[in-house]
Amino acid sequence: MVSLLKSVINNVLRKPETRCYPVERRAPFAGSRGHVEMDPSTCTFCGVCARKCPANALTVSKDPRSWTLEPYKCIVCGYCADICPKKSISMNPNHGLPGGI
Amino acid sequence: MPGSKSIIPFGPQHPVFPEPLQLRLVLEDEKVVEALPAIGYVHRGIEKLAEKKEYTQNIFLVERICGICSFMHALAYCQGIEMLMDVTVPDRARYLRVIWSELHRLHSHLLWLGLLADSFGFESLFMQSWRSREAVMDIMEATAGGRVIISTCIIGGVRRDISEELMAEVLKTVDVLERDLEIIRPVVFDDYSVKQRLVGTGRITSEQAYDLGSVGPVARACGIARDFRETGYAAYKEIKVTPVTETGGDAYARARVRIREMYQSIDIVRQAVRDIPAGDIAVPARGNPEGEVISRVEQPRGEVIYYIKGDGTKNLERLRVRTPTFANMAPLLTMLPGCELANVPVIVLSIDPCISCTER
Numbered sequence: 001m002v003s004l005l006k007s008v009i010n011n012v013l014r015k016p017e018t019r020c021y022p023v024e025r026r027a028p029f030a031g032s033r034g035h036v037e038m039d040p041s042t043c044t045f046c047g048v049c050a051r052k053c054p055a056n057a058l059t060v061s062k063d064p065r066s067w068t069l070e071p072y073k074c075i076v077c078g079y080c081a082d083i084c085p086k087k088s089i090s091m092n093p094n095h096g097l098p099g100g101i
Numbered sequence: 102m103p104g105s106k107s108i109i110p111f112g113p114q115h116p117v118f119p120e121p122l123q124l125r126l127v128l129e130d131e132k133v134v135e136a137l138p139a140i141g142y143v144h145r146g147i148e149k150l151a152e153k154k155e156y157t158q159n160i161f162l163v164e165r166i167c168g169i170c171s172f173m174h175a176l177a178y179c180q181g182i183e184m185l186m187d188v189t190v191p192d193r194a195r196y197l198r199v200i201w202s203e204l205h206r207l208h209s210h211l212l213w214l215g216l217l218a219d220s221f222g223f224e225s226l227f228m229q230s231w232r233s234r235e236a237v238m239d240i241m242e243a244t245a246g247g248r249v250i251i252s253t254c255i256i257g258g259v260r261r262d263i264s265e266e267l268m269a270e271v272l273k274t275v276d277v278l279e280r281d282l283e284i285i286r287p288v289v290f291d292d293y294s295v296k297q298r299l300v301g302t303g304r305i306t307s308e309q310a311y312d313l314g315s316v317g318p319v320a321r322a323c324g325i326a327r328d329f330r331e332t333g334y335a336a337y338k339e340i341k342v343t344p345v346t347e348t349g350g351d352a353y354a355r356a357r358v359r360i361r362e363m364y365q366s367i368d369i370v371r372q373a374v375r376d377i378p379a380g381d382i383a384v385p386a387r388g389n390p391e392g393e394v395i396s397r398v399e400q401p402r403g404e405v406i407y408y409i410k411g412d413g414t415k416n417l418e419r420l421r422v423r424t425p426t427f428a429n430m431a432p433l434l435t436m437l438p439g440c441e442l443a444n445v446p447v448i449v450l451s452i453d454p455c456i457s458c459t460e461r
């Protein structure tokens with residue numbers, strides 16, 4: 001009974017564990033793999049990332065120069081960022097927002 | 102009419118199942134006399150796909166076999182390829198692998214505890230254990246970049262290092278977890294209602310467990326002291342693991358094993374953080390795997406077996422995975438006959454089924 005009372009009081013006084021998303025958002029952790037970002041100023045359109053991407057989410061062509069990421073195929077593994085010889089790809093820690101927010 | 106049999110389909114969609122599995126229960130009144138499983142609802146053809154991808158890309162594929170013990174799948178796969186290619190993993194990487202493995206075990210067992218509590222209607226325990234689990238998810242995201250599928254294991258080591266500050270955070274997380282477990286443990290171990298539902302439910306004998314090839318906590322709850330971490334892969338050579346065993350063989354014993362294993366994991370994480378040597382985290386692996394190998398790792402649900410056959414090209418010839426839940430299916434079907442229909446969810450959840458693993 002005493003321990004029950006303790007729990008009740010604790011629960012009344014404690015802040016909720018949940019967050020009122022999307023009004024209140026937790027800042028992403030520094031190393032989080034949120035989404036892929038490519039810097040077109042350094043990219044040579046060599047196509048290594050497209051060949052190595054395990055989910056076939058990237059399409060790169062040299063002529064005409066294009067680099068396309070299919071966000072619904074991407075599994076956010078970060079392998080392209082590791083493998084790019086020019087280090088043009090980086091992982092932005094911010095997660096993409098769900099549709100409509 | 103008393104004595105007549107009826108068949109009740111349990112699943113594929115059932116509130117207690119996190120994943121689709123069908124058990125056709127042959128009932129005599131309320132008593133189960135036979136259980137016939139039907140699997141295949143989440144078969145994704147991963148083994149076939151692995152033959153089409155490069156062996157380096159497969160790491161990300163095998164991680165997706167299971168959403169709970171993903172790191173250990175990658176670990177088993179990478180260890181297999183490393184054996185084929187004669188790669189020696191740096192010491193620091195071996196310790197980092199242990200830290201992430203044990204964090205995975207912790208969150209897997211907490212997830213299981215919530216699901217088991219849910220199966221007998223103890224919703225507040227379900228909420229509390231999942232709340233504690235969030236701490237592990239957060240530290241995983243902070244150290245590895247992902248909550249569950251952390252993609253840090255690569256052939257030759259790991260992709261990320263854990264800095265000093267983050268190591269301190271890891272220790273803080275396991276301290277918080279230990280504190281939470283101190284509250285959760287007496288509830289599972291001693292609570293009258295919980296014991297009413299768990300003690301004696303789904304009991305199998307040690308001989309049955311052995312003969313049917315059960316693995317992991319299901320085997321250890323029958324007193325079979327078998328834990329693959331004892332063989333000393335990764336840094337388990339230096340960090341000694343003694344299998345946690347119970348003798349009851351019922352759902353209660355399995356729950357006790359897993360709760361005690363969480364304490365063990367917390368200890369292992371502390372030891373690993375304390376003893377981790379400085380140095381490289383990966384060595385380059387050149388060439389292609391050739392030959393065949395069997396690689397085994399202890400997952401939260403038991404031992405996983407990877408059979409890898411390479412032919413010297415960048416594509417594998419064959420990848421075969423025997424997951425722990427698959428091994429525990431036969432014991433499950435032995436536990437069910439004779440139980441009441443109301444106990445079926447508890448028994449099924451007591452083996453901690455992972456259907457995605459089973460079907461790949």
Ligand code: SF4
Pocket residue numbers: 038042043044045046047048049050060083084085086087088089
């Ligand atoms: S690998 Fe790097 S440089 Fe090459 S196409 Fe991809 S982003 Fe550009």
Ligand code: SF4
Pocket residue numbers: 036052053054055056057058069073074075076077078079080081
């Ligand atoms: S993060 Fe992974 S899946 Fe996404 S584009 Fe890069 S390599 Fe492909």
